[in-house]
Amino acid sequence: MCGIVGxxxxxxxxxxxxxxxKKLEYRxxxxxxxxxxxxxxxxxxxxxxxxxxxEEKLTHEEFDGHTGIGHTRWATHGxxxxxxxxxxxxxGINLVHNGIIENFVEIRTKLLQEGSILTxxxxxxxxxxxxxxxxxxxxxxxxxxxxxxxxLQGAFSxxxxxxxSPDELVAFKxxxxxxxxxxxxxxxxxSDVQALIAYTKxxxxxxxxxxxxxxxxxxxxxxxxxxxxTKQQVELDWNPEMIEKGGYAHYMLKEIYExxxxxxxxxxxxxxxxxxxxxxxxxxxxxxxxxxTAGSFDxxxxxxxxxxxxxxxxxxxxxxxxxSSYAASVGKYLIETLAGVSVEVDIASEFRxxxxxxxxxxxxxxxSQSGETADTLAAIRLAKEKGAVTLSLTNVQRSTxxxxxxxxxxxxxxxEVGVASTKAFTSTLxxxxxxxxxxxxxxxxxxxxxxxxxxxxxxAVPSQIEVVxxxxxxxxxxxxxxxxxxxxxxxxxxxxxxxxxxxLSSSRSWPTCMPRVMPLVR
Ligand code: GLU
Numbered sequence: 001m002c003g004i005v006g007x008x009x010x011x012x013x014x015x016x017x018x019x020x021x022k023k024l025e026y027r028x029x030x031x032x033x034x035x036x037x038x039x040x041x042x043x044x045x046x047x048x049x050x051x052x053x054x055e056e057k058l059t060h061e062e063f064d065g066h067t068g069i070g071h072t073r074w075a076t077h078g079x080x081x082x083x084x085x086x087x088x089x090x091x092g093i094n095l096v097h098n099g100i101i102e103n104f105v106e107i108r109t110k111l112l113q114e115g116s117i118l119t120x121x122x123x124x125x126x127x128x129x130x131x132x133x134x135x136x137x138x139x140x141x142x143x144x145x146x147x148x149x150x151x152l153q154g155a156f157s158x159x160x161x162x163x164x165s166p167d168e169l170v171a172f173k174x175x176x177x178x179x180x181x182x183x184x185x186x187x188x189x190x191s192d193v194q195a196l197i198a199y200t201k202x203x204x205x206x207x208x209x210x211x212x213x214x215x216x217x218x219x220x221x222x223x224x225x226x227x228x229x230t231k232q233q234v235e236l237d238w239n240p241e242m243i244e245k246g247g248y249a250h251y252m253l254k255e256i257y258e259x260x261x262x263x264x265x266x267x268x269x270x271x272x273x274x275x276x277x278x279x280x281x282x283x284x285x286x287x288x289x290x291x292x293t294a295g296s297f298d299x300x301x302x303x304x305x306x307x308x309x310x311x312x313x314x315x316x317x318x319x320x321x322x323x324s325s326y327a328a329s330v331g332k333y334l335i336e337t338l339a340g341v342s343v344e345v346d347i348a349s350e351f352r353x354x355x356x357x358x359x360x361x362x363x364x365x366x367x368s369q370s371g372e373t374a375d376t377l378a379a380i381r382l383a384k385e386k387g388a389v390t391l392s393l394t395n396v397q398r399s400t401x402x403x404x405x406x407x408x409x410x411x412x413x414x415x416e417v418g419v420a421s422t423k424a425f426t427s428t429l430x431x432x433x434x435x436x437x438x439x440x441x442x443x444x445x446x447x448x449x450x451x452x453x454x455x456x457x458x459x460a461v462p463s464q465i466e467v468v469x470x471x472x473x474x475x476x477x478x479x480x481x482x483x484x485x486x487x488x489x490x491x492x493x494x495x496x497x498x499x500x501x502x503x504l505s506s507s508r509s510w511p512t513c514m515p516r517v518m519p520l521v522r
Contacts, residue, residue: 037065078121252418371399
C-alpha cells in the first residue's frame with residue numbers, strides 16, 4: 001500500500017501534498033517524491049527513506065504552479081532507491097501509481113524493442129511511457145490515459161499530470177482506493193480521506209475502472225466505458241483535530257487514550273438506553289444506505305429487516321486479516337455462546353484462494369478497519385458470488401468493502417493512524433458484543449433480563465477503560481522493566497485466547513522480543 005496525493009488549486013501544492021502524504025504514512029512506504037508545475041513544467045523531487053528526507057530536499061525548492069502530485073512508495077518492482085521512486089517522468093508525463101502491473105514483462109519487452117529508454121526498474125515507469133506515447137498522438141491527457149488502460153493488467157490506481165496541460169489532473173482506479181476531495185476552490189485526489197480532511201469533508205469515492213478529470217473548479221468522473229457519470233458525494237463528520245496527535249508523543253498513545261470515547265461511540269447508535277435493548281440501528285440489510293447517520297433512518301423498519309435476516313441465518317463466516325481476525329475469534333465465542341449460531345473464522349487471504357463451501361442460509365461478515373483491505377474485499381466478492389448475505393464492519397463509511405456489502409456496521413472510532421490497532425480493535429469487540437446480544441434475543445437464546453444485564457455491563461465499559469488508563473504511570477514503569485526481557489509467553493483460555501494472540505502480534509514489532517502463545521489446558 002502506498003500513498004497518493006494530487007492537488008490543483010490556489011494553495012501551495014508542495015505543502016498540501018507533503019502534509020497529505022504525512023497523513024498517509026500509516027500505510028507504510030520506503031521512499032517518496034513529488035512533482036509540481038514550475039515555470040510551465042513539472043519539477044520533480046524524490047528521496048529514499050522517510051518523508052523527512054524529502055522535506056529536507058524540498059526546503060529550498062520553490063514552485064510557481066498550482067498543480068502537483070506526490071507519492072509514498074512501497075516497492076514491488078525494483079529496489080527502494082531514489083531512481084525507482086515516483087513520480088515517474090516521461091516526455092512531460094508525470095505519473096504516480098499504487099499497485100502492480102501484472103503484464104509488466106510483456107510491456108517492458110515491447111517498449112525496449114521500440115527503442116524506449118527506461119530509467120527505473122518499476123512497472124510504473126512503463127505506464128508513464130505508454131501514456132506519453134498516447135499523448136504524443138492525441139495531445140489530450142484524458143484520451144491518452146483512456147487509450148492506455150486497455151493495455152494494462154493488474155490492480156492499479158494512477159494519477160497523471162502532463163506538462164502540456166498544467167491545470168489538469170487525470171486519475172484512474174482499478175483496485176487500490178482513490179478518493180476525490182470536493183471543494184469550490186480546490187481539487188484533490190488521494191488514497192485516503194485522511195490526507196484531505198484538513199481541507200474538505202466532502203468526498204467522491206471512485207469505483208473500480210472509473211476515471212476522473214480534475215480541472216480548475218471542475219471535476220468530472222467517467223465510467224469504465226468512458227461515459228461522463230454523476231457520482232454521489234459523501235460528507236464525513238470527521239474533523240481535522242481527530243487526526244492530529246493532540247499533545248501525545250505519538251498517534252498510538254493518543255488512540256489508546258481515545259478508547260473510552262471510541263467504545264461509547266461504537267455502541268451509541270445501537271443501544272436504547274431506556275429499554276436497555278440492542279437495536280443494531282445502522283445495518284440496513286437489503287436497502288441502500290440512505291444516510292450516514294442513524295438519525296435519519298426509520299429504525300423500526302430497518303431493525304425489522306435486520307431481525308428477519310439474522311433469524312434466517314444458520315451459519316456465520318467471519319472473514320478478516322491480522323488484528324481484525326483476532327477480534328473475529330472473540331466474536332465467534334460470543335455469538336456461539338449467546339446466540340447459538342455456528343461461526344467459522346477465516347483469514348481473508350486463505351478464504352479467497354480456496355473454494356470455500358458456503359451452505360445456504362449463511363452470512364459472511366467481514367471486518368476491516370479501513371474497509372479497503374485487498375484480501376478481505378476479494379473475500380466479500382467471492383462470498384457474494386456464492387450467494388451469501390454479506391455484512392461488513394468497517395471504520396470508514398463508504399469505503400469499498402462497506403459499499404459492496406449488503407449490510408453495514410461501523411466501528412465509529414474516528415481515524416486510526418497508529419499501525420498497531422488500539423481503539424478500532426476495542427470498538428470492533430464492542431460491536432461484536434452487540435451483535436451477539438442482539439442475535440441472542442432474536443433467536444430467543446437470551447432472555448430479556450439477560451439482555452438488560454449484558455447491556456448494563458457494556459454501558460459500564462467506557463468508564464472501566466478510563467479507570468484502567470488512570471493508572472498509566474504504573475504501566476509506563478512496568479514497560480520499562482519488561483523491555484529488558486528477551487521473550488514472553490502469553491497464556492489464555494476461551495475468549496481470552498484470541499486476545500493473547502493479538503498481544504503476540506503487537507509485541508512482534510518489539511525487535512528484541514520473542515513472544516509465544518500457548519492455550520491454557522487442564
Ligand atoms: N509497483 C509500483 C512500484 O514498485 C508501485 C508500488 C506502490 O504501490 O507503492 O513502484
